[in-house]
Amino acid sequence: MKYNDRIVIDHTILGGKPIIKGTRLSVEFILELLGNDWSHETIIENYPQLENEDVLAALNYASHLLKTEHIYPVPQKATA
Secondary structure (H helix, E strand, O other): OOOOOOEEEOOOOHHHOEEEOOOOOEHHHHHHHHHOOOOHHHHHHHOOOOOHHHHHHHHHHHHHHHHHOOOOOOOOOOOO
Protein backbone atom coordinates (compact mmCIF):
# COMPACT_ATOMS: atom_id res chain seq x y z
CA MET A 1 0.00 0.00 0.00
CA LYS A 2 1.19 3.47 -0.83
CA TYR A 3 1.04 5.91 2.04
CA ASN A 4 1.76 9.00 -0.11
CA ASP A 5 -1.92 9.52 -0.90
CA ARG A 6 -2.96 9.48 2.75
CA ILE A 7 -0.06 10.93 4.76
CA VAL A 8 0.79 14.61 4.37
CA ILE A 9 3.08 17.12 6.02
CA ASP A 10 1.69 20.61 6.42
CA HIS A 11 3.81 22.99 8.46
CA THR A 12 0.67 24.84 9.55
CA ILE A 13 -0.80 21.71 11.19
CA LEU A 14 0.75 20.16 14.30
CA GLY A 15 4.05 21.87 13.64
CA GLY A 16 4.66 19.87 10.47
CA LYS A 17 4.24 16.39 11.91
CA PRO A 18 3.05 13.80 9.39
CA ILE A 19 -0.75 13.58 9.58
CA ILE A 20 -3.59 11.68 8.00
CA LYS A 21 -4.75 13.80 5.05
CA GLY A 22 -7.84 15.86 5.83
CA THR A 23 -7.45 15.47 9.60
CA ARG A 24 -5.38 16.78 12.47
CA LEU A 25 -4.50 13.23 13.53
CA SER A 26 -0.79 12.54 13.42
CA VAL A 27 0.88 9.31 12.36
CA GLU A 28 2.52 9.36 15.78
CA PHE A 29 -0.91 9.41 17.47
CA ILE A 30 -2.19 6.49 15.38
CA LEU A 31 0.92 4.46 16.19
CA GLU A 32 0.54 5.28 19.88
CA LEU A 33 -3.05 4.00 19.83
CA LEU A 34 -1.95 0.78 18.15
CA GLY A 35 0.89 0.45 20.67
CA ASN A 36 -1.68 0.76 23.46
CA ASP A 37 -3.55 -2.25 22.09
CA TRP A 38 -6.25 -0.38 20.17
CA SER A 39 -7.46 -2.39 17.19
CA HIS A 40 -8.02 -0.87 13.77
CA GLU A 41 -11.74 -1.21 14.39
CA THR A 42 -11.56 0.61 17.74
CA ILE A 43 -9.56 3.46 16.20
CA ILE A 44 -12.09 3.83 13.38
CA GLU A 45 -15.03 3.66 15.81
CA ASN A 46 -13.52 6.46 17.90
CA TYR A 47 -12.30 8.51 14.92
CA PRO A 48 -14.93 7.93 12.22
CA GLN A 49 -13.20 10.32 9.81
CA LEU A 50 -10.54 7.62 9.42
CA GLU A 51 -10.66 4.58 7.19
CA ASN A 52 -8.80 1.31 7.62
CA GLU A 53 -6.47 2.39 4.79
CA ASP A 54 -5.45 5.45 6.85
CA VAL A 55 -4.32 3.24 9.74
CA LEU A 56 -2.42 1.00 7.33
CA ALA A 57 -0.85 4.07 5.71
CA ALA A 58 0.41 5.22 9.12
CA LEU A 59 2.03 1.82 9.68
CA ASN A 60 3.57 1.80 6.20
CA TYR A 61 4.89 5.33 6.67
CA ALA A 62 6.57 4.36 9.95
CA SER A 63 7.99 1.22 8.36
CA HIS A 64 9.42 3.25 5.48
CA LEU A 65 11.10 5.67 7.89
CA LEU A 66 12.70 2.84 9.82
CA LYS A 67 13.90 1.14 6.64
CA THR A 68 15.57 4.31 5.41
CA GLU A 69 16.99 5.38 8.78
CA HIS A 70 20.76 5.70 8.93
CA ILE A 71 22.52 4.65 12.10
CA TYR A 72 25.97 6.02 12.78
CA PRO A 73 28.12 4.50 15.49
CA VAL A 74 29.30 6.91 18.15
CA PRO A 75 32.89 6.27 19.15
CA GLN A 76 33.29 5.52 22.83
CA LYS A 77 35.68 7.61 24.84
CA ALA A 78 38.70 5.84 26.19
CA THR A 79 38.68 5.56 29.96
CA ALA A 80 41.81 6.34 31.84
